[in-house]
Amino acid sequence: MNVNNEHIDTLIPHLFRQEYAKITAVLSRHFGLQHIEVAEDIASETFVKAMSHWAVHGIPASPAAWLYTVAKNKAKDYLRRQVLFESEIKNEIKGTEKEAEQEFEFSEEIIADSQLLMIFVVCDPVNPPSTQICLALQILCGFSVEEIAGAFLSNRETIKKRLHRGRVNLRTNSFQLRSLNRMEVDARMSAVLKTIYLLFNEGYFSQNEKVFIRKDLCAEAMRLTLLLVENQLTNSSEANALLALMSFQSSRLNARTNELGEAILYEDQDRELWDQFLMQKGYYYLGKAFADKVVSKYHLEAGIACWHTTGGDAKWPQILQLYNQLIMLEYSPMTVINRAFAFAKVYGCKQALKEMEKIDFPQNSYYHGLMGFLYSELDVGQAIGHYRKALALTGSVAEQRVIAGRIERLGGRADVVA
Structure with a gap:
């Protein structure tokens, strides 16, 4: 064991983001969706134990494996001591004890399969898209209620109520956390892709007033999409197109803001900062996407993102x-x-x-930003007027600064949050 404990405070949050959702998915698959809170409690208790145990005994050589072992043992202890196991859960688990024991194993295959199942659970059309995204952030990505509230510019109580209603809807549905079949994939794939797409966009065009880009949301969306394309049952052309789109967009993330977090327009970006590895991944998945003669919105948007590179x-x-x-x-x-x-x-x-002339989106900041751009060389007064409307409508400080800069270059004045 490594007796150096100075990295525990940074290691635990990192592992929590990576492993919490995996542990929850595997345990939920065993207990059943209606007992997902039990799985989440065990996952949380596992990290609490890690915090206290590692502080005394040091960080284990394989922290993730240590977490899986503790979670497995806690799950077994729970089943042994709870009457619930005899009265409800045991009757719902199919197969022999040996098969049940195998489900507690945290192999790469079981983790991937369990997470894939959870994606299709969370993206249930019984809930509206906004609720699906909240559930995805909490259940699939391990985000706290506070983090979700920050991402949606909402208060904690509103998000708690949304999550509660969403969970109730999931529990009352008949979806079983056992295995996916072609009918279930076909029925839910569109909702799954849309939820992950919206999750990525929430990171790429963050509505958080203080943060222009949420790289963590983009990374989680890509991770979930990668799970889809790596499974034969869900490896569709649309999923590959979505992953290509995310790869191309993510390749420019480091160039979209400066060291102060201020937005940098596309044409002013330093191309040396564009990630060539992610671009190549984009080309790879785009090629796979067009292997079938299917054209979806994800194909077209991926093509647009590709040309932007x-x-x-x-x-x-x-x-x-x-x-x-x-x-x-x-x-x-x-x-x-x-x-x-x-x-x-x-x-x-x-x-x-x-x-x-035929289009008018009076409450859309991007519309007024575009009109300001189009009028800039034709009618400065009109341009400044539209830019000021855009400035008033956007909640992003980073975008406000960009718009204010355009107004000032045109000779106008703009008030913006410091």
């Missing part, structure tokens, strides 16, 4: 073409706004303004 102006006609397809497939304000920006890059701001 290339230099020069030759990419903009390609990006515009992809946005034209995307807007026909799924209309949304952000798609319209992004398409208009690409249109301006191809045909100029004056022509883009004509395109925008």
Whole structure:
């Protein structure tokens, strides 16, 4: 054992983020979804014991394996001493005692299978998307209620109520945490991908007023998608396209902010900071995504993100073409706004303004930001007016500073949070 305890305070939170959800998933698969709180309690108690035990005896050579062993023993102790096991749980566990014993093992295969099952449990359409994301953050990623509230710019009690309602809905549903079949995958795959997609976007375009990017959310979304593509049953072209999209977007994360956390616009980013490894992963998964003759929104968005990793102006006609397809497939304000920006890059701001005459999103900060950009060289007064509206509508301090900088460059004044 390693008797150096100085890293315990940093190691425990790191392991909690990595291993808590794995332990919960494996134990929930054994106990049944209706007893998920039991699995979570055992997982939490495991980390409490690690904190106290390691402080005295030192950090074990394999901390994760130590956690799995303690969790397994705690689960067995719980089953032995609880009348609940005889009256309810035992009747729900199928197979021999040997099979049940195997389910307590924390092999890589069992952990991956259990987490995959939990993804499909959490992404149950019985709950609205916002609740699915909250449940995903808590159950799949090990986020606290406070962390989830921060991500959603909501208060703790609201998130607690949302999670409680979501859990009640999950428990009353008939989904069994045993194994996935093709019918269940087909029925829920769309909801699963959408939830993970929204989770990634919450990190990439964080609505937290103090943090422009939540890299932890992006990383968790990629980890969950990787579980999908590594399983034969869930390795769909859409899942590969989503992972490609995330890889391309994540490759530019380090270049999107400066050392002060301030936002850096795409065209001002230092390309030396773009992660070439993640770009290559993006190309790899994009190739797999187009192996089948299926085109989803994830394929189109991945293609757009792919073109954004290339230099020069030759990419903009390609990006515009992809946005034209995307807007026909799924209309949304952000798609319209992004398409208009690409249109301006191809045909100029004056022509883009004509395109925008039929569009009005008065409460959307990105809409006014785009209009400010389009008017900048044509009508400075109009540009400043739209930028000021964008400034008032965004809650992100990082975005406020970018918009304020544009106003000042146009000769206007802007008040922004320091």
